[in-house]
Amino acid sequence: MNQFEPILSEETMYYHYGKLYQNYKDQFYNLVGDGVNPLEAVLKIDQFPIEKRGSILNSAGGVLNHELYFEEINKNGRHQPSNSLEEAIVKKYGSFENFKQEFQKVARYLVGSGYTFLVLNSKKELDIVNMSNQETPYLYDMLPIMNIDLWEHAYYLDYKTERDQYINAFFDLIDFDVIEKRYDKATKTA
Ligand SMILES: [Fe+2]
Structure with a gap:
């Protein structure tokens, strides 16, 4: 049993975290090269060639949004704010x-x-x-x-x-x- 079951199965996590999130990272670094931070790329999108901007925003967003999501889910975490x-x-x-x-x-x-x-x-x-x-x-x-x-x-x-x-x-x-x-x-x- 993984730390997300029964809410999310191991299969879902395998494809979502292991494949899809990884694909966004690969796409992003293939587009911009190593050493560029996805958030900086979003905030300074004007610095990239116009024909690449849509793809860069999509892949950078894919990295940032999934980072948030995978960092915040934990069945054994605290489910109430304080x-x-x-x-x-x-x-x-x-x-x-x-x-x-x-x-x-x-x-x-x-x-x-x-x-x-x-x-x-x-x-x-x-x-x-x-x-x-x-x-x-x-x-x-x-x-x-x-x-x-x-x-x-x-x-x-x-x-x-x-x-x-x-x-x-x-x-x-x-x-x-x-x-x-x-x-x-x-x-x-x-
Ligand atoms: Fe996703």
Whole structure:
């Protein structure tokens, strides 16, 4: 049994982490060469030849979005926020339970492939936003705090057409130790 079962199977993790995420990394470094950071590539996309920009954004986003996702899932992690993040969630959404329901509702609205993100927006407030394909919140002056991968490859082997079941189960995988560190770092970023 892996550390994600029964929410995500070993087969899903093998293909998702082992193959698809690796493919995004390979694509990115094939496009830009070694030594380039995916976030810097997104923030300085104007520096690349115009014909390559779409592919670079897609592969850099694929690396960044999957990094967040695979870092934050852990069945044995802490599934409740605390400290400053809990305060911010309660301030914005009233309670953690309300936040969860809102996040799940926004996730259900996503059409096609993409992600739902909890972000810190340019006003330094929490927000829940959907992004298509491999778009990243950095492109819109927002800092990602948490995400759920809603591409079919993330859940189809385990949930088939029942995407809502995956969205509901996902909160039992989120490790708020990781999410809180990101939140605290984001609030300190100018
Ligand atoms: Fe994915």
